[in-house]
Amino acid sequence: MPAPRSDSAEPATRTERRKALTRRKLIDAARRILAGDTHSTASIQDITDAADVGFGSFYNHFSSKAELFETAVSEVLEELGQLLDELSTTVDDPAVAFAQSLRLATRHGISLPETAQVLVRHGMAYIDADAGLAPRALRDIEAGVASGRFLVRDTRLALATTAGALLAVLHLSLTHPDAVTDATCDEAAEQLLRMLGVPPEEAHEIATAPLPALDQG
Template sequence: MLADGSAATASIQDITEAADVGFGSFYNHFSSKTELFEAAVADVMEEMGELLDKLSSTVEDPAAAFAQSVRLAGRLAHARPQVAQIFVRHGLATYIGSSEGLAPRALRDISAGVTAGRFRTGNVKLALACVAGSLLATQQLALSDPDFADDAVYDQLAEQLLVMLGLDAEEAHRLATLPLPDTASLD
C-alpha cells in the first residue's frame, strides 16, 4: 500500500485483511493507520541504512564510504522497486528529520568527510538536504523511466554529489567508479 500509493485511502479493515491479521489486533500495536505507515516507512529506511552500514563497514575513507552508499542506495531502484517506491512517495518527509534510517547515516558520513578534510561544506544539514533530494529525485526518474537508470546513473550521481561536497572532479570520478562490494544482499 505504501509502494502503490493506496495507503492514504486504505481503511484499517483493508490493512488488516492485507496483513492477514484480525481487526482488533491492529489496535494492540497502533493507534491509527498513520502511526502504522510512519512506523513501516521508518522500518524500511532503517533496514536499508543497516544494510548500507554493513556493506560500507570496511571503508576507511569517509568520501569513499559516502560514494559507495549513494551508489548502492541508488541501485535499490533496480533491486527492490517497492522499497524505492516507498522512499519516493514517503521518504522525504521522514528522511530529513529522522533519527533512524538513511538520514542520520548520511549526515554522519558528510560530517565525517568534513572532519577528515575530505568535504568542504559550511552547513552539513543543507548538504544532507541536497543529497536526499538528489537521490530521491533520481529514484523517481528511475521508477518512471526504467531506461533512464542503470548502474552508471548512480555512479554519476555519486560523482556529482562528491563534487558538490568539495572534491575535485578527478577524485570524485575515481571514488564513484571504485569496485562495489557484493550486492547480492540487495536482491
C-alpha cells in the first residue's frame, strides 16, 4: 500500500516544490472523485483535468489509477489516525482511549461529508491495514484486553466489528443526516464498550464523558 501523506519535510528546491504541488493536486482530485464514487469510470485524463495538471505529469507520481486511489484513501485514514493520536496522549485507560477515538472519529467524519463518503465507500478494504485507523484501534483493543478492561477472545474480530460500526454510523449520517447527532456517536461507542465487556453503567459514563476539542484543520 502506498505510504500516506507526510508533511514533515518541505521540498528543498523549486522543482521539488512544483512536483510536490502536482502530487498534492492529484491526490486531492482523487479524494473528490472517490467521494463522488466515479472512480471506476474516471480516466487518467479525467483525473488530471480535475487536478488541473498536465496529463503527462500523472506518471511522474503514480503508476496507475489504483495506486493513486489507494494513496488517497490511505491518506484520509492516516490523517484522522494522527489527529486522534494527538488527542489521546494523556489518556491512560484503554477503554477511555478506545471510546474517545471512536466518538471523535465519527464526529469528524460526519462534519466532513466528503471524508465520510470516502470512508464509507472504500474504508472496509482498510480495516486491517498497517496504517490509518486500524492499527490504532487494534492497539487500544489489545491494551484493553491486557489490562483486563476488555473481555475479548479474538481482537481482530473486535476490530472488524468496531470498523463496521464506525462505517455504519457514517453511512447513516449521509443517508439520514438529520437523524445522526453527537448522541448517536456516543451511543455507538457505548454499545461497543459493552460488547467488549465493559459493564453497562460504566460504558455509559465513559461514552458520555466530555471530549477534547477536535481541530478540523
